[in-house]
Amino acid sequence: MNTARDKSSYENEGGLPASLSVLGATGSVGRQALEVAAEHSIPSDLLTANTDSVGMERLARRHNPRVCVMADEAAARDLAIRLRDTSVSVRGGEDALCDAICEVDSPVTVNAILGEAGLLPTLACVSLGRRLALSNKESLVVAGDVVKAEAKKTGCEIIPVDSEHSAIFQCLHAGHKSEVRSILLTASGGPFRGMTRERLEKVTLRDALAHPTWKMGAKITVDSATMMNKGFEVIEAAHLFDVSPDAIRVVVHPESIIHSAVEYIDSAVVAQLSTPDMRLCVQYALTYPRRLPGLTPGLDLFAVGSLNFYPPDPDAFPLLGLAYRAIGLGGGVPAVLNAANEIAVAAFLKEKIGFTDIFRIVSETVEKMTGRRAAKTVGELLDADREARSVAAALL
Numbered sequence: 001m002n003t004a005r006d007k008s009s010y011e012n013e014g015g016l017p018a019s020l021s022v023l024g025a026t027g028s029v030g031r032q033a034l035e036v037a038a039e040h041s042i043p044s045d046l047l048t049a050n051t052d053s054v055g056m057e058r059l060a061r062r063h064n065p066r067v068c069v070m071a072d073e074a075a076a077r078d079l080a081i082r083l084r085d086t087s088v089s090v091r092g093g094e095d096a097l098c099d100a101i102c103e104v105d106s107p108v109t110v111n112a113i114l115g116e117a118g119l120l121p122t123l124a125c126v127s128l129g130r131r132l133a134l135s136n137k138e139s140l141v142v143a144g145d146v147v148k149a150e151a152k153k154t155g156c157e158i159i160p161v162d163s164e165h166s167a168i169f170q171c172l173h174a175g176h177k178s179e180v181r182s183i184l185l186t187a188s189g190g191p192f193r194g195m196t197r198e199r200l201e202k203v204t205l206r207d208a209l210a211h212p213t214w215k216m217g218a219k220i221t222v223d224s225a226t227m228m229n230k231g232f233e234v235i236e237a238a239h240l241f242d243v244s245p246d247a248i249r250v251v252v253h254p255e256s257i258i259h260s261a262v263e264y265i266d267s268a269v270v271a272q273l274s275t276p277d278m279r280l281c282v283q284y285a286l287t288y289p290r291r292l293p294g295l296t297p298g299l300d301l302f303a304v305g306s307l308n309f310y311p312p313d314p315d316a317f318p319l320l321g322l323a324y325r326a327i328g329l330g331g332g333v334p335a336v337l338n339a340a341n342e343i344a345v346a347a348f349l350k351e352k353i354g355f356t357d358i359f360r361i362v363s364e365t366v367e368k369m370t371g372r373r374a375a376k377t378v379g380e381l382l383d384a385d386r387e388a389r390s391v392a393a394a395l396l
Contacts, residue, residue, distance in 0.1 A: 015290055017108040017131075021046035021101065023121050024112035026055035028216050029135045029161065033110045033282045034063055039295055042286070045104040048097050050117070053079040060088050067104055069097045071117070098124040108286055110161065111136045114219060115342055116335075116385055119143055123378070129154035133285035135161035137236045142335040143381050144239030159285040160240055164233055166281040167259035167272035168241060174262070174270040183237060184261040184269070186253040187312065188213045190225040193254060197316050203355045205348065213256040213276050222345050226358055227312060231323025235334055238327055245327050250320060252310040257299070275299050318359050322366060332375030332384030333366065339388035340365035347396050357396075365392045 020037050024030045025047040037044060044065040049056045053075040060068050060083055067089045070076035076092025083090055091100060094117075101109065101124045109125045110133040111118055118136030125132045126147060134140075139147055151158055160166050164185055172180070191210050192200060208225040209218060216224070223229035230250055238245045261271035274280055280296040314321050319341075326337040344361040347353045353361070365388055372384040 015287070016040050016042055016292075017106075017286055019043045019045045019104075019106050019108075020286070021048075021104055021106040021109040022112065023048045023097070023101075023109065023118070024114060024136070025049055025059055026052040027112050027114060029112035029278055029282065030110070031059070032279045033112060033133075033161075033286075034059060035295060036279050036283045036286065038063065040283075040286075040292070045106040046100050046109075048100070048113070048121075049075075050113075051075045053082060057082040060086065064088070067091065067100050069093075069100050071097060094120070097121055101125055102128060107131060108133060110282065110285070111139070112161070114138075114217065116142055116338060119378075119382075122147060123150060126150045126156040126158070127154060129156050131157045131159060131285075133159050133161050133282065137162060137232050138338050140236045140239045141232050141338045142385065143378060144235065144334070145376070146378055146381070148239055158240070159288055160236075161278075161281050161285050162233065162236070163256075163276070163278060163281050164260040165237060165240055166284055168237060168262060170272045170284070171260070171262040171270045172241065174268075175264050177242070179264050179266075180243065180262055181247070181265045181267075182263045183241065183243060183248045184263060184271075185230070185233060185237060185248055185250050186256070186258055186260050187227065187230045187250055188224065188256045189252040189254050189310070189312075190227065192225055192316075193252060193310075194313075195316060197356065200316060201354065201356045205351055205355075208348075208355060212254070214278075218349055219342075219345055222348060222358075223341070225355070226319050227317035228319040228323070228341050228345075228358075228362070230312075231320045231326075232338070234320075234323050235327045245324055250312050252312055253307065254310075255304060255307055257304055257307060273299060319362060322363055326366060329370055329373045332372035332381050333370060335375070335381045335384045336369045336372055336388040337362065337366055339385040340392040343389050343392035343396075353396060361392050361395045364395055 022033050026049040044063045046067045047065045048069040051072040069091045073092035080090040108131045112135040119139045122139035256276045258271045263269045277296040283294045326333045340362045344358040375384045
């Protein structure tokens with residue numbers, strides 16, 4: 001396929017994308033991406049989701065996409081009935097998702113799919129050489145080297161959407177890559193900041209879902225509570241910005257006002273600050289290199305009052321250190337880490353295991369599968385993913 005695009009095909013009269021695809025549209029980031037698109041009158045080509053046909057119907061009627069794809073085929077059949085009075089084309093199945101990405105020709109795709117399921121759609125986007133606004137961190141955790149190599153080959157522009165990586169991306173414009181000393185990756189600390197390992201053994205699912213700053217889906221909220229999400233972000237940052245994991249320092253910052261920072265070799269630290277609102281990150285990924293008025297409230301530093309910073313506790317939250325170890329081992333080990341975590345968190349969300357059992361299951365699975373460091377191809381990485389899920393399930 002010819003992926004060359006001139007400026008007029010990419011942009012509308014306001015310098016915005018001529019159209020947009022949103023993968024994982026019914027999730028938190030997907031819905032906020034569509035809010036931004038509506039604010040700037042960016043039409044939707046493609047919306048995708050997994051099983052939420054009711055939520056997708058609402059979005060389809062509001063945003064009138066050309067195509068809707070549900071990964072679950074039963075959900076697709078239900079959606080087709082719901083939208084039978086519209087012109088929206090409804091399709092089902094994982095293969096249909098990647099086919100639709102290639103078909104609709106959107107100049108920008110937001111990938112907000114949750115988990116490893118976002119990898120193949122990421123690769124489909126990257127293969128086209130268009131802009132990818134990436135919120136699915138698992139694509140880079142599982143197959144960062146593969147994604148980067150393909151993006152380099154096709155000229156795909158990957159703009160991060162996660163607040164921390166968006167902040168780093170912005171801060172890196174203050175200097176040259178060779179001048180970077182370290183990346184300061186901030187973390188809210190989640191609902192259990194300051195707790196000991198012993199106290200964590202008694203927390204409940206309800207406790208874990210009570211994030212103090214961000215409103216997110218259940219899985220990522222639990223990942224924030226265990227600090228696994230921050231571990232994934234370390235791996236993601238290493239791939240996105242071509243830095244050694246040793247140059248990435250996690251800083252617990254409960255106010256979530258500084259979204260991350262870059263330290264340069266002259267000891268200057270450049271930080272990005274804003275109110276905690278993912279719509280800012282999504283909009284920047286869509287409009288970069290421009291900045292436009294948006295939906296995010298302004299930052300009132302007088303109301304914030306003070307900013308606090310703490311080191312993470314490696315004993316209470318061992319999965320952060322395990323993430324550093326996984327990327328150090330490389331190959332398929334980060335894929336194993338992600339897969340085991342998905343299995344353990346799913347079990348915790350069903351209240352089949354306790355909170356600290358997540359630590360045990362993920363750690364033991366990684367230890368059993370360090371031999372997967374030799375995995376390199378997509379097939380080998382997906383094999384490692386499948387095996388890790390089986391190993392983790394047996395440890396529940």
